Amino acid sequence: MSGPVGVGVIGAGVISKQYLEHLTTYPDVRVLFVADLDTERAATQAAAFGIPGSGSVDELLAQPDVEIVVNLTIPAAHVEVSLAILEAGKHVWSEKPIGLDRAGSAALVARADELGLRIGVAPDTMLGAGIQTALRAIRGGDIGRPLSALTLMQSPGPDLWHPSPDFLFQAGGGPVLDMGPYYFSALVHVFGSVERVQAVGHRAQEVRRIVTGPRAGEEFAVTEPTNVALLLDFADGAFGTSHFSFDSPLARQGFVEITGTEATLVLPDPNTFGGASVLVTPDGEKRELPVDADGQGRGLGVVDMARAIRNGGELQAGGALGLHVLDVMLSTLQSLERRAPVVIETDAPVAPPLVDGWDARAATL
Structure with a gap:
């Protein structure tokens, strides 16, 4: 066809x-x-x-x-x-x-x-110009060999804005399963497959209340951990630390830093399609990597x-990447419950970055 x-x-x-x-x-x-x-x-x-x-x-x-x-x-x-x-x-x-x-x-x-x-x-x-520009810089050697990552996503929780937030706090929800795919997908694109995870965490409330929409004032049960910190070991020897929370009055999202042997790259929010990355060298010099994410x-x-x-x-x-990211998230929750590291059984082939100028708005077919 x-x-x-x-x-x-x-x-x-x-x-x-x-x-x-x-x-x-x-x-x-x-x-x-x-x-x-x-x-x-x-x-x-x-x-x-x-x-x-x-x-x-x-x-x-x-x-x-x-x-x-x-x-x-x-x-x-x-x-x-x-x-x-x-x-x-x-x-x-x-x-x-x-x-x-x-x-x-x-x-x-x-x-x-x-x-x-x-x-x-x-x-x-991950296909947005923001993350793709960062991946091309990393693959091009701009930070040297990638060594570690630091990611952070914390907020008061989607019950403040979502009209039916129950599922985000119950089986299949929580900040790890809801927001983790953005951050873990970005990290796997940088470092490759995750080999092991160790996590700690809890849930701050057993019951929460809907704030907005036709169900405002209705209470629902919280069954999933809502505040989780974890350490990731990647198969290539790199590591990452991450924190996911729906319990923080201080909202901080989209925090992703990749440190290499020669520089640190601050990535844009992996839950967005654009945003500039910032390259920071040991002497304190900062260089912005601008992007054009118009229409994405x-x-x-x-x-x-x-x-x-x-x-x-x-x-x-x-699908292999989606399966690996799911494995990482479920292993995070298992590690939290067991209070012990969990070995990741899957791996994921990572596609090379898109060519510079890849444009969904272009008619190519």
Whole structure:
């Protein structure tokens, strides 16, 4: 086949707006259908973005012109929905995480391979000009040999702004599983696979209250750790320290520093697509690495997949990477519970940085 790749979206919730407002502007993909359990909500989103079709999941999977399906369901449904997409003969782009357990997620990646289909996993912020510029600088030797990393993400918690935040504090949620994919994906792109993790942590509250939206004032149970610190050992001998918290009144997010033998690189927030990096040398000199991230947003990974389907090549954020990041996160929680290091059983091939000037806004197919 040739020409733009047809795309369908399952899940018309909060995150779908961010995907659709960008996917509908990229010429190498055409969004053809939006599906949701609530078909009226799907119709509303489709109408808002000029998408021709909407309806049920089964109706979407029956669409012959849809080649990639974007899975924006809740984390607990990711594996089940992604498997259904694959069995319908379509490629999958899944919101993070790939799943909530190792066995089911590994089976998903294996099934995609058996069927000769692609599976990609968020975050695709790794494809943004901000992180890609930093990765090219690191691969180019600007900091020497990468030795260590320091990352930090702390906030008061999404219960202050999300209208239905329960799932972010229960199985499949918490700051490690919710925010970890951005930071761990960035670190794996720099250092390669994680070999071992050791963590400590707790949850500050057993019950929290929704602050905004139609459910404001409603209380919900917290079951996951909400304040976690960890040490990562990478297979190449480097290490990283990270802190994830939904319990801090002082919000500090997007903090990623990579130190090498010759310099330290301060990366932009891995939960964004742009932002300049700053190179700091031992004599205190600071040099900014500017970027042009105009028009970039969620959906870059779908464009990367569309081009790979037509032209071949590896995905920047493929299923093996998504599976490895999940393994790191689950091992972090296991280490916290056991109060002992946990060895990571998976590894992930890391794609080279995108060529300078890679542009999702360009028509290439």
